[in-house]
Amino acid sequence: MEAESLKVSLDRLREEPFASVLCYPKPSRGELEKRVKELGKLGVSVLEFCGEKQVSNLKVLGKGCVGIVVKAYRGDEAIALKIRRVDADRATMLHEAEMIKIANSINVGPRLLGVSKNFLLMQFVEGLLLPEWLEKCLSKTRLKMVLRDVLEQCWRLDNAGLDHGELSHAPKHIIIHSQGKPFIVDFETASINRRPSNVTSIAQFLFISGTVAKKIALKIGERDKEAVIKALRRYKVDGSRQNFESLLSVFSL
Ligand SMILES: Nc1ncnc2c1ncn2[C@@H]1O[C@H](COP(=O)(O)OP(=O)(O)O)[C@@H](O)[C@H]1O
Ligand SMILES: [Mg+2]
Missing domain, CATH: 1.10.510 (Transferase(Phosphotransferase); domain 1)
Incomplete structure (x- = not known):
C-alpha cells in the first residue's frame, strides 16, 4: 500500500481532525489557539501527516506517552515536531530539549532545532x-x-x-x-x-x-x-x- 501524505497549513489546524493531534487527546478552544500561535512563533508553517502510526485517523511518525511526533516544515526544511500531549505528565518540553542538547554535543540523537512549552523541533530522521x-x-x-x-x-x-x-x-x-x-x-x-x-x-x-x-x-x-x-x-x-x-x-x- 502506497503511503499517502497530507500537508496542512497552520490555519487549518484549528479544524478537526487536525485539532485533536495538536491537542491530543482532546482539544479546548483556548489551548488550541495558544498552540497554533506557538507554532507560528517557532517558524513552523506546515504539518505533514505521513508515517506508519495513526492518530485521529491521520498518519503520524510516532506516538508515545508524552508526545505525538509529526513531520513538519520550517521554511522549506523538513523537521520532526514533537507535540506535547495535553495529558502528558510533563508541563513543558524544556527538560527534553536540555537533554537532547547534551546528547547532541557528543553527536547522539536527532539535532535539536527549537523548543517551546508544547513543542520540540528536531532533525527529521527518515x-x-x-x-x-x-x-x-x-x-x-x-x-x-x-x-x-x-x-x-x-x-x-x-x-x-x-x-x-x-x-x-x-x-x-x-x-x-x-x-x-x-x-x-x-x-x-x-x-x-x-x-x-x-x-x-x-x-x-x-x-x-x-x-x-x-x-x-x-x-x-x-x-x-x-x-x-x-x-x-x-x-x-x-x-x-x-x-x-x-x-x-x-x-x-
Ligand atoms: N526525530 C525523529 N524523526 C522521526 N521520527 C521520530 C523522531 N523522534 C521520534 N520519532 C518517532 O516518534 C515516536 C515517539 O517519539 P518519542 O520521542 O518516543 O515520544 P514519547 O516521549 O511520547 O514516547 C518514536 O518512537 C519514533 O517512532
Ligand atoms: Mg518514547
Whole structure:
C-alpha cells in the first residue's frame, strides 16, 4: 500500500481532525489557539501527516506517552515536531530539549532545532525503527556496523553522564536512517542525576533478552553468554574505554 501524505497549513489546524493531534487527546478552544500561535512563533508553517502510526485517523511518525511526533516544515526544511500531549505528565518540553542538547554535543540523537512549552523541533530522521529494519537487513556486515554504532553512542552517553532511561527495552527508540546511521531518540526520561547505564541496558536489549535479541542472534550467531555476562559485570564496575572494547570483542563487533 502506497503511503499517502497530507500537508496542512497552520490555519487549518484549528479544524478537526487536525485539532485533536495538536491537542491530543482532546482539544479546548483556548489551548488550541495558544498552540497554533506557538507554532507560528517557532517558524513552523506546515504539518505533514505521513508515517506508519495513526492518530485521529491521520498518519503520524510516532506516538508515545508524552508526545505525538509529526513531520513538519520550517521554511522549506523538513523537521520532526514533537507535540506535547495535553495529558502528558510533563508541563513543558524544556527538560527534553536540555537533554537532547547534551546528547547532541557528543553527536547522539536527532539535532535539536527549537523548543517551546508544547513543542520540540528536531532533525527529521527518515528511516525504520530497529525491529522493522532488522527484518529487512540482509547484510551481516551492515547489521554489525549498526550495532557497533549504537553501542558506541551509548558509550559516549555513559561517558558524558547522561542516562537515556529507556534503552533496556527500546523497540521504539532507535531509528535506522535510510542511509544506515542509527539514531537514538526520546530523551524525555533522560537524566544527568542517575548513574548512567546506557551500554548495559542496550546490551541487554540487543543481545540478552527479548525478541529483538533473538532475531539478532539468528542473524549474527549466538554470543558466548557467560563471557557476555562477565564482560558486562566488569563494565558495570568500571565503564572505562578498555572495558567497553572488551565488551565489543565479546560481541564480535
Ligand atoms: N526525530 C525523529 N524523526 C522521526 N521520527 C521520530 C523522531 N523522534 C521520534 N520519532 C518517532 O516518534 C515516536 C515517539 O517519539 P518519542 O520521542 O518516543 O515520544 P514519547 O516521549 O511520547 O514516547 C518514536 O518512537 C519514533 O517512532
Ligand atoms: Mg518514547
